[in-house]
Amino acid sequence: xxxxxxxxxxxxxxxxxxxxxxxxxxxxxxxxxxxxxxxxxxxxxxxxxxxxxxxxxxxxxxxxxxxxxxxxxxxxxxxxxxxxxxxxxxxxxxxxxxxxxxxxxxxxxxxxxxxxxxxxxxxxxxxxxxxxxxxxxxxxxxxxxxxxxxxxxxxxxxxxxxxxxxxxxxxxxxxxxxxxxxxxxxxxxxxxxxx
Amino acid sequence: xxxxxxxxxxxxxxxxxxxxxxxxxxxxxxxxxxxxxxxxxxxxxxxxxxxxxxxxxxxxxxxxxxxxxxxxxxxxxxxxxxxxxxxxxxxxxxxxxxxxxxxxxxxxxxxxxxxxxxxxxxxxxxxxxxxxxxxxxxxxxxxxxxxxxxxxxxxxxxxxxxxxxxxxxxxxxxxxxxxxxxxxxxxxxxxxxxxxxxxxxxxxxxxxxxxxxxxxxxxxxxxxxxxxxxxxxxxxxxxxxxxxxxxxxxxxxxxxxxxxxxxxxxxxxxxxxxxxxxxxx
Numbered sequence: 001x002x003x004x005x006x007x008x009x010x011x012x013x014x015x016x017x018x019x020x021x022x023x024x025x026x027x028x029x030x031x032x033x034x035x036x037x038x039x040x041x042x043x044x045x046x047x048x049x050x051x052x053x054x055x056x057x058x059x060x061x062x063x064x065x066x067x068x069x070x071x072x073x074x075x076x077x078x079x080x081x082x083x084x085x086x087x088x089x090x091x092x093x094x095x096x097x098x099x100x101x102x103x104x105x106x107x108x109x110x111x112x113x114x115x116x117x118x119x120x121x122x123x124x125x126x127x128x129x130x131x132x133x134x135x136x137x138x139x140x141x142x143x144x145x146x147x148x149x150x151x152x153x154x155x156x157x158x159x160x161x162x163x164x165x166x167x168x169x170x171x172x173x174x175x176x177x178x179x180x181x182x183x184x185x186x187x188x189x190x191x192x193x194x195x
Numbered sequence: 196x197x198x199x200x201x202x203x204x205x206x207x208x209x210x211x212x213x214x215x216x217x218x219x220x221x222x223x224x225x226x227x228x229x230x231x232x233x234x235x236x237x238x239x240x241x242x243x244x245x246x247x248x249x250x251x252x253x254x255x256x257x258x259x260x261x262x263x264x265x266x267x268x269x270x271x272x273x274x275x276x277x278x279x280x281x282x283x284x285x286x287x288x289x290x291x292x293x294x295x296x297x298x299x300x301x302x303x304x305x306x307x308x309x310x311x312x313x314x315x316x317x318x319x320x321x322x323x324x325x326x327x328x329x330x331x332x333x334x335x336x337x338x339x340x341x342x343x344x345x346x347x348x349x350x351x352x353x354x355x356x357x358x359x360x361x362x363x364x365x366x367x368x369x370x371x372x373x374x375x376x377x378x379x380x381x382x383x384x385x386x387x388x389x390x391x392x393x394x395x396x397x398x399x400x401x402x403x404x405x406x407x408x409x410x411x412x413x414x415x416x417x418x419x420x421x422x423x424x425x426x427x428x429x430x431x432x433x434x435x436x437x438x439x440x441x442x443x444x445x446x447x448x449x450x451x452x453x454x455x456x457x458x459x460x461x462x463x464x465x466x467x468x469x470x471x472x473x474x475x476x
Contacts, residue, residue: 078385079349121241131204167209176233
């Protein structure tokens with residue numbers, strides 16, 4: 001079905017609302033657009049669609065617009081929206097399910113850097129059972145190839161500070177038996193994190 | 196008072212001053228911490244971002260070991276705290292979830308024992324009178340704001356040992372230590388968390404706004420209870436006149452006259468020693 005909007009016709013995908021509801025356990029119909037979520041959202045001003053709009057779009061089944069947008073990747077998971085929602089609509093969880101759905105359905109992440117960051121975060125965990133800031137940062141730059149001045153400035157200031165203060169350990173963390181235990185969990189939960 | 200202790204990766208990595216001060220303060224207060232054997236990462240924000248099943252399995256591995264120890268778990272990182280509690284909450288409220296986890300872990304986990312943040316244990320279990328009894332260098336005249344961030348208080352059904360919109364537990368603790376903890380408006384604001392490298396403009400804005408709100412009430416430092424928040428506050432404030440961030444455990448150590456406080460402060464990207472020295476601490 002197509003609906004006309006100010007910016008042209010958009011397609012409502014049959015079954016998308018139900019698919020997301022089933023996957024997330026979040027009933028989007030509970031939202032009556034009071035905008036409490038958006039008013040308290042620290043990331044709202046950087047998003048292409050506000051949290052309330054995302055829920056509305058899920059209600060309407062606007063699959064392509066939702067799964068292709070930036071918002072679902074840059075939600076900070078601060079939990080302010082769900083803490084304040086009069087109907088307990090779990091928007092942070094909805095965001096997780098939406099970007100995971102985008103990945104599964106082969107839609108290119110609109111904010112690829114964010115996806116790559118999370119992959120990089122999980123890499124030392126998978127290898128050693130615990131996080132290692134140095135390896136994670138190296139992994140992030142290798143994966144994201146984000147060499148923009150803005151990112152380099154942040155990473156440079158942080159990296160130099162961390163090295164000067166000897167915050168980055170040379171040796172990888174030692175989790176003993178935990179190392180194999182965690183690796184097993186990664187394997188059993190199957191969804192291998194793609195490079 | 197004895198707990199299974201989940202240190203969390205930051206506390207043994209980049210933010211070891213939080214881990215070291217936690218252990219020293221607990222020792223001084225008679226809170227016995229028994230480290231969870233071969234504990235592993237909880238997955239923090241990336242776990243649930245990428246893979247829901249893994250985001251429960253990772254914390255559950257640690258909780259299952261703690262359950263064998265027969266103890267409630269205590270942790271200090273706010274992100275670990277939420278992930279651990281989230282997992283226990285699912286096990287207790289979602290029939291069949293425990294079995295599903297057991298299939299992944301090859302360990303039983305039934306969510307029998309509680310998970311608490313050290314701040315909650317100190318303020319609500321141990322009590323502030325016991326803390327006051329140990330204070331020998333009160334933080335007199337030190338103007339501070341207590342920053343709770345997101346995961347100590349949100350989402351309220353899962354965490355929140357205090358009023359989620361206006362928590363006061365840390366403020367009451369700092370007052371018991373003799374400090375001037377000021378009321379302010381950014382207590383539960385978000386620092387941008389793990390978006391530091393990927394949405395750095397936003398994180399600069401968010402951290403800048405938190406620091407500005409602290410300056411509105413003439414605070415000399417921001418007291419924190421999360422390694423991610425602390426790192427963001429220290430690294431992402433712009434300008435020369437940055438406000439330092441200090442862990443609540445470090446300030447407990449100072450007020451209790453513990454010996455290693457200077458070592459802890461050296462590990463900060465912005466060393467808070469000067470602020471304390473201005474008050475003879």
